[in-house]
Amino acid sequence: MADGGEAPSSAKTPADFLKSIKGKPVVVKLNSGVDYRGILACLDGYMNIAMEQTEEYVNGQLKNKYGDCFIRGNNVLYISTVRHH
Amino acid sequence: MAEEENTVREPLDLIRLSLDEKVYVKLKGERELRGKLHAYDQHLNMILGDVEETVTSVEIDEETFEEIIKASEGDSSRMVPYLFVRGDGVILVSPPLRS
Amino acid sequence: MIAPKRQNLAGNPSQILPSELIDRCVGSKVWVVMRGDKEIEGTLRRVAAGFDVFVNMVLEDVTEYEITPEGKKVTHLDQILLNGNNIAVLVPGGKPEDQ
Numbered sequence: 001m002a003d004g005g006e007a008p009s010s011a012k013t014p015a016d017f018l019k020s021i022k023g024k025p026v027v028v029k030l031n032s033g034v035d036y037r038g039i040l041a042c043l044d045g046y047m048n049i050a051m052e053q054t055e056e057y058v059n060g061q062l063k064n065k066y067g068d069c070f071i072r073g074n075n076v077l078y079i080s081t082v083r084h085h
Numbered sequence: 086m087a088e089e090e091n092t093v094r095e096p097l098d099l100i101r102l103s104l105d106e107k108v109y110v111k112l113k114g115e116r117e118l119r120g121k122l123h124a125y126d127q128h129l130n131m132i133l134g135d136v137e138e139t140v141t142s143v144e145i146d147e148e149t150f151e152e153i154i155k156a157s158e159g160d161s162s163r164m165v166p167y168l169f170v171r172g173d174g175v176i177l178v179s180p181p182l183r184s
Numbered sequence: 185m186i187a188p189k190r191q192n193l194a195g196n197p198s199q200i201l202p203s204e205l206i207d208r209c210v211g212s213k214v215w216v217v218m219r220g221d222k223e224i225e226g227t228l229r230r231v232a233a234g235f236d237v238f239v240n241m242v243l244e245d246v247t248e249y250e251i252t253p254e255g256k257k258v259t260h261l262d263q264i265l266l267n268g269n270n271i272a273v274l275v276p277g278g279k280p281e282d283q
Contacts, residue, residue: 017242017265027261030176031220033250039092045241047098047267053202054179066109066179070099072254073267074130075176077222080246080264 018043021081028050029077034058036071040079047073100125103180108133110170112175115141118170128172136165206231206239206274213278214243219270221251225279226264238268 021040028036028049038054049071056064093099093180103122110131120136139162145151197204200208216224226243246261 001278007087017263021263021265032176036177037129041099042095043096044095047265047269049100050096066177068099068180070096070178072172072175072177074173074269076267077270078224078261078264078266080261083262 005068006033009021021079025082027080027082028071029080030071030075031077032075035060037082038066038069041068046078047076049073049076049079087179088132097107097127099180102131103178106181108181109177109179110175111179112170112174114174114175115143116174119143120168121167126172129170129175129178130172131170131175131178133170134167136162136168138165203239205276206241209274209276212276215275215277215279216241216243216266216271217275219272223249223279224264225249226261229263237252238271238283240268241266279280 022042024040025037026040028035028038028051035057036051036054037057038051041050041052043049051069051071052067054064054066055071056066092101093102100122104125106122107119108122110120110133114119117139118133118136119139120133122131123134124132206228210231212228213225214228216226218224224243224246226246227240230242231239231245242263242265244263246264247259248259250257250259
């Protein structure tokens with residue numbers, strides 16, 4: 001990921017990370033183990049997330065599709081970039 | 086920024102843009118709601134109208150290990166005219182598809 | 185024993201605050217044990233206090249270990265923002281078997 005040449009250790013906020021993944025395909029994993037794959041629209045400090053073209057995977061199987069969706073942050077385990085989409 | 090009203094700058098904007106529209110809400114405990122969003126707050130407490138509630142249970146058949154999905158469809162899914170959803174039970178909210 | 189006051193810590197290099205410990209881990213590998221049967225290992229890039237008291241972290245070159253009834257499931261991820269909400273233990277240096 002292009003980081004604009006800044007020293008990684010000097011960047012103490014995830015704001016840059018968030019900027020760099022907005023509009024990109026991401027995987028959002030919930031504590032329940034359910035995965036959501038889609039385009040990250042935005043997120044806030046509670047880790048509430050808005051996503052587009054979202055696909056819901058349970059145990060690796062596609063279960064649902066949502067045009068837009070809002071995920072409540074308390075359920076989120078992590079937000080991950082994806083290598084291939 | 087002429088489209089200030091319609092842009093999604095933070096996740097909750099997505100909910101704001103769904104006011105007075107039918108939304109899908111996924112809750113903890115395999116519960117799902119579909120209804121018209123009348124009001125919400127920052128905790129995702131919500132007031133929904135004309136709500137269809139579906140509760141799904143998955144049982145594993147002990148001999149075949151097949152998943153038996155029991156959805157309270159049709160007769161057993163309930164219609165609730167008006168209800169309050171406590172935000173901490175909310176997993177996901179999906180607004181209607183916008184073209 | 186009564187916990188030492190903060191100002192006494194300055195003269196004692198052997199004692200550091202938990203938040204300092206996490207800050208010192210930036211740039212190196214960490215092993216994170218979550219509540220529930222999950223572990224995550226990766227290189228710590230950034231640390232940020234969330235809106236709450238917990239710490240959210242950006243990790244790179246991540247390996248996720250899930251302990252399921254079917255065995256250990258391992259997933260590799262490029263870069264993640266980890267919710268600090270469910271962190272149980274953070275071990276500087278990564279998983280012991282890697283060293």
